Amino acid sequence: MRIEINEAAEFFRQNDDYLILMHASPDGDTLGCGNALCTALQRMGKNAKAVCPDEIPHRFDYLSEGVKQQEFEYRTIVAVDVADSKLLGDMKELGDMADLCIDHHESNKDYAKRLLLREHYASACELMYEVLVALGADIDRIIANCLYTGVATDTGCFKFSNTKPQTHITAAKLMECGAEIAPINYAMFELKTQGRIKLEQEVLSNMRFYGDGHVAVVSVMLDTLAKLPDVDSDDVGAMASIPRQIDGVDIGISIKEKKQGYFKASLRSSERINVADIAGGFGGGGHARAAGCSFYCSYEDAEKQIVAAACEALKQAGII
Ligand SMILES: [Mn+2]
Known part of the structure; x- marks a missing residue:
């Protein structure tokens, strides 16, 4: 059932003992949204806990600054920035029991009992900002930092085409609430571990081009990662944006080895190509400019x- 912002606010007033689900391979948006909501609910005197099936990279530690550890039995499940319960990994079953999902993905599978969806928003954190305003929550520096993190990371620091005038307006309001944009942007977009730099070196040295240079492919194999212990899932995820930094590349592909014989491809594209369609052809999905799919076969296949x-999509678009 689709609900609106005021109904979501009312839902939070009426219920208690919240378990907030954040998606696997967590990003700034799901973590910012989950921690902002958890902090706000706890301040309302509710019990709340935000959980993620995967380990949370340390650079996101500041997001839980306002969260208190509480012991209670959850009765209300809320998923944030989770388009499909499958994206919850080991917590998929909890996702299938979700009472509310707050999301911005067009591909949302409508798996929760209630759905608050804004497909045209660049981030779930913009929507969470509006929910918290409707709830009358005090959006202070700590909550503003969480929400700003999601807005900034899902827009690639306001560089992606999903960035709308409203995205900047929300970011400006969060700055007025005390969001510490300079240290957050430095931590999210510039700071890298030594392992991350070595991973980039490896990925760059093995890049391959196809389709007259309109397709670039990078790969991250398990034996490479085994040599780089301080690389986390977020570093690996960031490799997906490298091919599209190259002049002339319309489709950037990053192929990650998850297990032997199991690979995940992340696709990024220019305005001329819809990669959600390409990923859909292999049972995957996502956004027009960023999508993914899985393969159970050899790397070469x-x-x-x-x-x-x-290459077929490039032909259809008249590019090659
Ligand atoms: Mn998001």
Whole structure:
């Protein structure tokens, strides 16, 4: 059932003992949204706990600054920035029991009992900002930092095409609430571990081009990661944006080895190509400019299949 912002606020007033679910391979948006909500609910005198199926990278530690550890039995489940309960990994079953989902993905599977969805918002944190305003929550520096983190990370620091005038307006309001934008942007977009730099070196040295240079492919294999112990899932995820930094590349593909014989491809595209369609052809999905899909085969077969689909899309678009 689709609900609106005021109904979501009323839902939070009426219920208690919240378990907030944040998606696997957590990003700034799901973590910012989950921690902002958890902090606000606890301040209302409610019990709340935000959980994630995967380990949370240390650079996000500041997001839980306002969260108190509470012991209680959860009775109300809320998923934030989670388009599909499958994205909850080991916590999928909890997702299937969710009472409310707050999200901004067009591909949302409508798995929760209630759904507050804004497909045209760049981040779930923009929507959470409006929910917290409707709740009358005090959006102080701590909550503003959480929400700003999601807005900034889901827009690539306001660089992606999903950035709307409203995105900047929300960011400005969060600055007025005390969001510490300079240290957050430094931590999110500039700071890298030594392992991350070594991973970039490895990825760059093995990049391959197809389709007259309109497709670039990078890969991250398990044996590479085994040599780089301080690399986290977030560093690996960031490799997906490298191919599209190259002039002339319309489709950037990053293929990650998850297990032997199991690969995940992340696709990024220019305005000319819809990669959600390409990923959909392999049972995946996502956004027009950023999508993903999985392969159960050898690395060579996975690359061959995804490159063939990418070249086909370039042909259809009249690019090659
Ligand atoms: Mn998001």
